[in-house]
């Protein structure tokens with residue numbers, strides 16, 4: 001079929017205003033805010049329903065057109081930029097909050113609901129409930145973020161966002177619509193099991209296994225008071241021990257630590273967020289934490305009030321750190337690391353930043369009471385300068401290699417990072433993934449080029 005006929009089909013499915021192959025419309029979808037090079041897109045569509053997506057995928061199968069699902073497009077690793085052209089399915093219009101279950105504590109949402117919208121909705125209508133959101137711009141979708149195994153301010157207490165998914169409605173590559181989790185059996189989207197758990201197949205697979213159209217995500221009770229206790233430490237090697245001691249107490253909501261040469265050279269901030277229902281509770285927790293900080297060997301220092309305010313008033317710390325080069329470009333190597341490997345990662349990633357002439361800047365978050373750490377080393381660049389962009393990509397790649405050498409896993413890897421993981425992956429895992437993907441998507445239409453195992 002020629003391009004204009006495909007466009008007509010797409011317009012018939014989603015409406016004339018919501019399908020395009022105009023260069024002006026495609027431009028924005030051919031790149032993201034990270035350091036990936038732009039790649040061409042043939043069509044963009046903005047469907048409103050799962051049934052429309054179903055029809056688009058059936059057309060794509062007939063015509064062998066690649067499909068790339070997109071939420072907010074905020075991963076920074078080029079995951080929504082097509083590798084082989086094709087149709088970007090922008091899910092923005094699927095923005096309904098379908099149900100908030102206050103008692104079983106979950107939100108059932110459409111895939112285009114953004115983190116900003118769900119948070120604002122809960123604040124207004126359910127002020128005693130909250131959802132864990134990333135420190136990302138509020139245009140990131142809750143579903144896109146959970147599907148890439150994201151993490152946020154409740155992840156220390158409750159785990160990765162992928163673990164918070166109770167159920168999914170998926171449009172599979174062949175166009176079938178499939179429910180996963182308790183919703184496959186019951187009207188309640190309250191749990192993933194206890195039936196064979198297939199939801200994991202769709203997490204971190206970057207749209208290669210299908211398109212989520214609905215998701216149920218866990219909500220949590222919200223305390224009305226929040227405080228942050230910030231320490232400044234000299235030695236990275238002290239950090240795992242301090243974190244273990246804090247996680248042992250069970251009082252922290254969120255533990256974030258950061259290295260920033262721009263803000264304070266040669267030190268590591270450790271910010272522990274606590275919550276409570278009374279000043280007394282906050283006071284007790286503060287005392288316990290300060291005792292742990294003081295007892296840590298090395299140079300714990302008293303923190304000026306301005307630093308406390310910086311963390312409390314600017315929860316989006318990573319964003320405020322993003323553009324140190326004032327060139328509008330920011331990329332980061334996010335990684336899952338075992339806690340004990342953190343000191344080495346901090347020191348070696350600082351060396352890599354310096355080697356590439358980029359001011360060292362790292363932000364990490366403790367996940368699930370210390371079961372792993374999301375370690376992010378960020379690299380700013382001047383978007384107007386291709387050499388500077390390449391410099392950031394090289395720094396990212398070297399950090400990714402470092403993380404794999406340390407026994408960690410690169411999180412939301414761009415194509416080059418995916419390749420590094422695949423090279424190291426157990427052959428039987430690769431075969432299993434390949435077989436499942438081939439069974440679900442025999443025409444290889446779903447985000448081809450990603451997780452490409454030969």
Ligand SMILES: Cc1cc2nc3c(=O)[nH]c(=O)nc-3n(C[C@H](O)[C@H](O)[C@H](O)COP(=O)(O)OP(=O)(O)OC[C@H]3O[C@@H](n4cnc5c(N)ncnc54)[C@H](O)[C@@H]3O)c2cc1C
Nearest residue numbers: 071072073074075134135136140141144150151206207212
């Ligand atoms: C300044 C900054 C700070 C950040 N801080 C954090 C942080 O603290 N924690 C964190 O987790 N992330 C963070 N991120 C990363 C970013 O938030 C996540 O990448 C983003 O939330 C993912 O959601 P999205 O809607 O943008 O997904 P997209 O980028 O649109 O998509 C991500 C991947 O999932 C696929 N996908 C998207 N929607 C669907 C769907 N419905 N069905 C199937 N596949 C789909 C896409 O094809 C793509 O492969 C940060 C980003 C920035 C720019």
